Amino acid sequence: MLHLPPVIGHRGACAYAPENTLASFAKAADLGCAMVEFDVRLSADGVPIVFHDDTLQRRTNARGPVGARTLAELKRLDAGQGETIPTLAEVLGLCLARGMAVNVELKPDRGTGCATAKAALELAASLWPSDRPAPLISSFDRDALGAACEIMPAWPRGLLVERVPPQWRQLAEQFRCSAVCAHHRWLSASTVSAVTASGLVMLAYTVNRPGRAKALWKRGISAIFCDAPDRLW
Ligand code: G3P
Ligand code: MG
DSSP states (O other): OOOOOSEEEETTTTTTSOTTSHHHHHHHHHHTOSEEEEEEEEOTTSOEEEOSSSBSTTTSSOOSBGGGSOHHHHHTSOOSTTOOOOBHHHHHHHHHHTTOEEEEEEOOOTTOHHHHHHHHHHHHHHHSOTTSOOOEEEESOHHHHHHHHHHOTTSOEEEEOSSOOTTHHHHHHHTTOSEEEEEGGGOOHHHHHHHHHTTOEEEEEOOOOHHHHHHHHHHTOOEEEESSGGGGO
């Protein structure tokens, strides 16, 4: 069974620093986070970068699709408080240096699931030492998850969903998943017990209230994504 820490820093520690930036991951490490989650997509020139949205507007001083700009163009933008959009290589380097495990969420633009998985996982495999806990790879995108099975079969995968669908068993089998990651709002006690009884680990996102986190752990959730991980210690 997959072993995870009870709290995973969501987009780093994004309650305290601009989400998915090196400052956010450094803050997560400062707070004592054992693991962080982040979102990976491709720049126009095919470089895996860490950024949540498919457009620039919410998190930078620019507008328009992220995937239409090269890495050099993206690097000129302000991602908040003077931070830049980090590459996957930069984020993995920081996590390795600070001893944090990682959940790489593949967040491809429509139609780029396989390409995103290939670029991200080949890069990650070249950087991530085999004596460290393997990255957990998750995605809402079925093409990306399928490609992850082929490219890095030994790295654990998480079926990422908003609500656990009725066909969760088939999907978990199809993508040889070790985990199911679901929005906490939709997690009934019976769903959690069915999933965990099957040998899969359950994760819930995004929970920032300690009382809610406690209730979910009691229900059998293994790990909780949190924007302010220190609130849940
Ligand atoms: O992987 C858990 C969570 O990050 C999924 O949703 O939108 O925050 O990437 P989102
Ligand atoms: Mg995410």
